[in-house]
Amino acid sequence: MSLALLSGHPQGAGVGAMPVSTQGPGDALRAETPAQLMEGIRREATARLLPLLGETLRSERARVQKSLEAATGDSPARAMESEDLASLTVLAAELIQHEQKWQKALGEVFAVWPDPPVAQGHDAYSLLSDDELQAQLIGQPVAEALDRRFESVRDIIDRRLHTLAARLQYRGRPSNPLAARFLVESFLRAFDAGDCGRRLRAALLRRHEALLDGELAALYGWCNTRLAEAGCALAGDSDQAALIAGLGGSMDAVPANKTRIWETGNAVARAGAGASPASRLEAPRGNLLRRHARRQRDDRRAELDAAERSFLRDEFMSTLALLQADRLLPPGTSHAARLREGMYMVAGGLGIDRRTVAFDAEQDEAMTVVGALFDRLAERHTLGPAAREKLALLAVPWLHLALEDPQLFEPSSPPAMQVLSLLVELWDGTDGGDAQSLELQTLADRVADAILDAPHGDGRVFAAQLAQIDAALAAGRRRAEAVERRTWQALRGRERLDAARRQASFELQRRLEGRPLLPSVAGFLDVEWRQALAQAWLRDGDASDRYREVLSLGDALVESDGLAANDGGSAVADRLLGMLPALRDCCAQCGADPAATEARLAGLVAEHASPTPRQVHVPTAPAGDDAPLLPDDADLVAGLADTRFSEGQRFVQPGAAGVGRTLRLAWRSSLSGACLLVNASGTRELLLMPDALQAMIDSGHLQARPPNGGAVSEALSTLAARAGAA
Template identity: 30%
Template sequence: MIGSSQEFGLDPRLEPARVLEALKRLSVERLGAFPGVLYAPAERDLAEAGPDSYPELAGLGVLRARGATDTMNFRQQVAQGFEEFRNPFIRSGMALGLIDEAVIDLHLAGQRLSEILEQRYERQLQSLRVQFDELAVGMRVPAGPNPVSPGRLCSTLVAALAPGGVSEGLGRLLFRHYQSQLVPLLDALYPNLGAILNRAGYGTSAWMPASIAGFSAADEARETHPSAEATPVLPAAPAVQPQWYGAPVPLSPEPLARPMPGMRTPAVHSTELEPLREQLRLWRMERRSEGARALSPASSYPGMAPSQGSRQALSTSGMGGPVREFDSRELSSIASVLQADPPDVFARALVTSGRLADAMRSYLAEGARRLGMHPENTALSADGEDAVDMVALLFESLFRTHALQDRARRVYARLVLPYLKVAINDDSMFVERMHPARRLLDALTEACEDNTGATPQDRELLERASAVSQRVVAEFNEDLSVFEMAHAELEELLSQQRRRVELQEQRAAKASFGRERLAQARAAADAVLQRRLSLVPLTQAIGDFLTTPWRHHLVQTLLRDGEESTRFRDAVRMGDELAIADVFAAHADGAGLVRQLLALEAPLTECLASSGLDATAASHGLAGIVRGLSDPDAPRRLRPMPAPVRDEPEQESRLWLAGGTDTLRHDPRIAAELRALEVGSWLRLNDAQGEPISVKVAWISPLTSRLLLVNRRGMRVLAASVEELAVLSGEGRLVIDAGRSPFEAAMRELQEQLKIAVGQH
C-alpha cells in the first residue's frame, strides 16, 4: 500500500518488484504474438515465388503445425528475461555452448537484425539502461541486462525457430518479416517502458520529457501507436496520503492494465443478458429481505459494506464514512492483485454448491483491504454484483452438470478471478459462442470430465489442463489472446484424445452389436427348445442333452450361419430325431432305435464338439445317451424350460431403472424426441446416486434400435431402448443436450435454477 509506506517513512517510490512485474506484463502482451504472426505474410511471399519455393513452404508447414507451442514458448522466454533480471542466480547459472551448424544461419540472421535495431534505438536503450540500473539498486540485486534488448528478442526468435529445422532461405524471409513487424512495436514499447519507470521514480532524468510525454495517457498512446488500442500504464502514487482504514482511497483513473487488441471497451454489457441480470437482482433482493446468505449482496459477507446496486440510498457505513461503489476498472485491478494467489479458497467453495459467490466477495474484500481501502466504506456496484454472481453460478453449474473429478476442482478454482475480470469488462462471453474464454472453458471441461487419470494419456491431459490454467493466471491481464493461445495448446492434445476416444467408441459399438446378436440367437434357440420340450415326455439323458449341448449348438449355428441356413435346419432336425429315438426306446423297438442312433452319430458328435468337447469326450457323451435309451422302463416326463440366460444390457438397464423394465411408463413425446436423436448427440444423465454424467450416442443398434451411450473417454455407460431412456427423462435424470457445449449446458441450468428460485418467492 503506497500510503502506508509513506506513513512509515519508507521509499516513496513504488515497490520495485511491482514495477518490474508491470514491465514484464506489458512486454509479454505486446510481443507475445511472435512467431505465429510471421507465418501468414511469409506464406504469401513464398506462394508468389512459384514452385521453386516448395521446400520453404514445406518447412513453413512444419512451423505452422507447432505454432501454438512455439508462440507460448516465445512468451515464456520474454517473461524469463525479467525473471533473470530479478534473480541474479538465474543469470549466473546460464552456460555458454557451441552453435549447432544446422542453425548457424539463423544465428547470423539474428545477429544482423540485432545490430540494426541497436543502432536504431541507441538513445532509447541508453536511457532504459540507466533506469534498469536504478531499478536493480532498488531491488538490491546486481545490475542485469535489458530483458527486452534487441539481442535478447532476436535470440528468442532463433530459439523458437531452431527446432523446426528452418532452411537458410526461409530463415532470412522470417527475419525480414520479424524486422518489419517488430520495429513499430519497439517504437512504442521502449518509450512506454521508460514512461512506467519514470513515473515510478526510476531514472527520471534519463529521458527527454517530450520523448515519453505521448505515453503518459491512454489517448495520446493510441494516437502515437494506432495498432494498439491502449498501452498499459502504472498508476502514479497519490498526492494525498490516505488515513489508515479511514476514508476510502480512490484508485488512479488509469488502471494497472488497459484493454489490448481483442478486448472490447471496458464495461460493455450485452442486451441479451438483461433478463438474466434482472433475475439476479430480484433474487438478491428477495434473499436480502429474508436474511439469507445465498446470492445476497455484499452486506451478507464479512468485511464489505452493503451494495448500492440494490437501489437503496445508503449514505454512510458503520465506520461513519461515505460508501463508494467500485467501478469496473477498480474491481478488475483488485482481481488482478489477487489473481496469482493460491486457489485453495475457491477450490473448497466449489465442493459445496452455493458457496463460491460468498468466497469471491470475501476475497475481493481482502483485496480492497490490501490496496488501503476499508471494505466497510466500499461496495460492489450492481454490475459488479452481477459479474460475481454469474461467474460463481457458471462454475458451480459446470460442476453440477458434468462429472468433474476432485483433481479438476483446483484447475477451475485458479480460473475464477481471470473469468471474473473477463465478465467485468465484457460480458459477451456469456452470449458469444466463439468467445476465447468460453472456448477455453469448453476445452477444459472436455479434458477433465470423467478423467480419473487411469491411463498415461488421461494423466497427460490432466497435466496439460493444469498447466494451461496456470498460464492464464500468470499471463492474463486484459488481452483475450491469452485465452486463445491456451485453447490452442490444449486443443492440440485434445485432438489426439478425440481420435483415441473414437476408436474406443468403435470397439464399444462392436462389442454391443456382438452382445445383441448373441441375445437374439439365444432367444431364437430357446423358442426352438421350448417347442421341442413341450411335445413328448423325455428321459433324463435326452432331456439333459437337449437343454445343454443342443441348446448351445443351436446358438452357435445361428451366430455363424443364420436362421435360414441349411446347417441350422439340420441342427433343429437332429433334436427332433433324437426325441423320436426316445420314442423308439419307450416302445422297445430295438431295430428302429439302432437305425436312428447310427444316423445321428455324426450330427451328435458335431454337436458335442461345438460345446468344446474333443473326440474322446464326445464319445463318452454318445455312450451316455445310448445308456439312457437302453432301458425302455426308464421314467419319462415333460421337461421344464431352463431359465433364460440374462442379457447383459437388460441387467444394465435394471441397475439404472429402479422399478425394472417390466412395466415402462413414459411420455410418448419424449420417446419420439429421443428416437430422432442421431449418432453424436449429447445427453446429460444422472446415475442412481445423482452424479451427473455427460454421455454421447455412439451407436444405434440395427437389430433392437437400442442406443449405446458412452462418456467423454469413449467408455460404455449404458445401452438402453428409447422407452427406457424416456422413463429416465420423466424422472428428471436425463436431459437432451444435443449440440450444446459444456458452457451452454451450464448456462441453461443456471437460468433454470434462477427461474425456479425467483418463482418460489
C-alpha cells in the first residue's frame, strides 16, 4: 500500500505533505455536506468513465471487422461474427441512449448511499429473470477480478467512506459506489440482453474490463485525495482521538484501550450519536423479535457484565466467517446455544479468552432470534439426522444476514428466506424408497453446500441458488403436474358421474315411493329413464330444459300407470301415444337398437292394455364397477363448505422407521370438497373428505404443513405471536 494513498495524495505530490489526520484541509472542503461531496465524486466518475462506453464499442467493432476480413468461407463462426458486426453498428448508432442508461444506473447507486442499491426489477416474491441471471453469470467474475486488482486502494476509500457515513449517523458499513461490482452492473444495464446476445454482451464486458483496468487506478487515486481533503480519515487507523476531536467529540470519551471506540460499528461517529437507521424503523416484526430477545439477554446480565469487553464488529464477523468455513458446531440444546459455543470455540483458537469477552447487544439479539427461528423449523418438520445437522450449519450465514439486513424477518420474504423455506420443504419427509424424493433431498444438500461454500457475507448466493432450485424443479414439477392433472381430471369425471347417478336415484325413489307399478313401467323408470336423467344432468345440468323434460317424462309415465289401474281406456292410449317419441329417445340413449326399442315399448303398451298385477319395485343397486367414488353417507355439503385445507398444501406421512414421505393436496373437488393427496411423483395416494383428512391429522397419521407462505413465514409468525404475548 503506497504512502501516497494513505496520505490522501497521489504519487508525485510534495514529499513534505503532512498525514491526513494532522494536516488542515481547506475550510471550503470541510464545509461541504456528505451529499455535496458524493455528488462531486459522481460527476467526476461520470466524466472519466462515460467515454469508455463508446471506446468499448469501437474497439470490439474493430476486432470483429478484422476477424471477418481474415476469415474465409461460410463457416458458422463467420455468420455469428457478421451478426455481431450488425449489432455493434446498431449499438454505436444508439450510443447516446446507452450512455443515458449507464448514467441512470450509476446515479441510482449514488442516490441511495450510504445504503447499497436495491436489486433492480425485483419484488419480495420474484425470482431472477433470464437477463438478470445472465448478467450475474458474466458480470460476477469480472467484478471479482477488478476488485482483487484494486483491493488495497479500494479498501482505503472504503474506510474513508465509513467515516463520512458516520457523519450521517449511519451504523454499519456503507457501500462504495465506485466498487467494481457497481461499475460492472451499470455497464450491463447500459447494454442489456435485449440490445445484444449473450456472447456479444460478454465480449463487450471483457473489452470494457480492459479499459476499466487502465482508468480505475487514476480515478481511485483522485477519489482518495478528494475524500482526504474533505477530512474523511481512515476509520480504524491509529489516530482515533484526533478524529473524534475533529468531529466534535470529547477527548474524555476515548477509553484507555482505544480499539473500544470502534465497537458500535467500526466507524467514527459524532458524540451522542444513537439514532436508528430508517431501515430499522421500518422493520416492525424484526424489532418485536429483537426486543423479546433483549429481555432474554437481561436474564443473563450478570454473566455479560463480568466480561471486560464486547466482541468488535470486525472481530465478530471474522470469527463468524471462520465458523462457517469450519462447518462444525458444538452440540447444544438449541441453535442459539450452538452458535454461541461455536463462536467461543473459534475465538478461543484465535487466542480470545471467553471469560474476558462477551457478545454485544446487537450480536446477542441476532443469535437469539436466528436460533429461535431455526429451532422452530427443526421442531415443526420431519428431518433426517443429516438434514438436521446441515440446517444447524446454515444458521451461521443466516446470523450474518440478521446483522446486516434489518428487514430480514419482515413478511416481504427476501430471497434468503425463500431459499431457507424451500430447503426445509425439500428435506421434510424424505422417503428413502422413492427415487423422486431422494432426488429432491440431493438437490437441497447441493444448494446448502453452495451457500456454505460461498464467500462470507456474499448475499448474491441466495438469489442465484433460488434460481437454481427453480430450474432444477421445473422439469420434475411439469411431469408431476401432468400426472396429477390426469388423475384429478379422471376423478372429477367419475365424481360428476356419481353425482348424476345420485341425483337420478333420488328422483327415481321419489316416483316409486312404495307405489305399486306395472313391471314394465317400474323397469323402464329404473333402467332407461334413470340413465337418461343422469346423462341430462351430466351434459346439460339440472337447470336445463332437457333435464326438466326427462323429469316430466317420468312423471307422465307414473300418471299413465295410474290411469291404467283405474281403467282409463282411451285416455291411457292417448297418453302413451304422446309419450312414444320421448320413450324412444330414452331407449336410444341407453344404446338400444331400433328393434329392441320397439319390442320394449310394445311390452310397455301391452301391460297398460291388459290386466297385469302391480307390485312395489326396489331400485336396482349399482354394479361393483359402478360403486360410488365416495360413500353415500358422506356429508357433501359440509365438505364443500370446509376451508381448512387448500390446494398446494403439504402433508407429511410419518414412516414406521423414522422419516416418512411428503404428500401434497393436488385437487379439491368443487362438487364434494374431497381432497386428493399425491406423492412427489404426482401419483394418487389418498382421496379423503375434509373430516376424514382432519381425523388422520388428529390421530398423527398425517402432519399438516402451513398452507400459505412457506415454512419460514409460519415460523416467524409464530415467534412474533409469542413475543407479542410475552
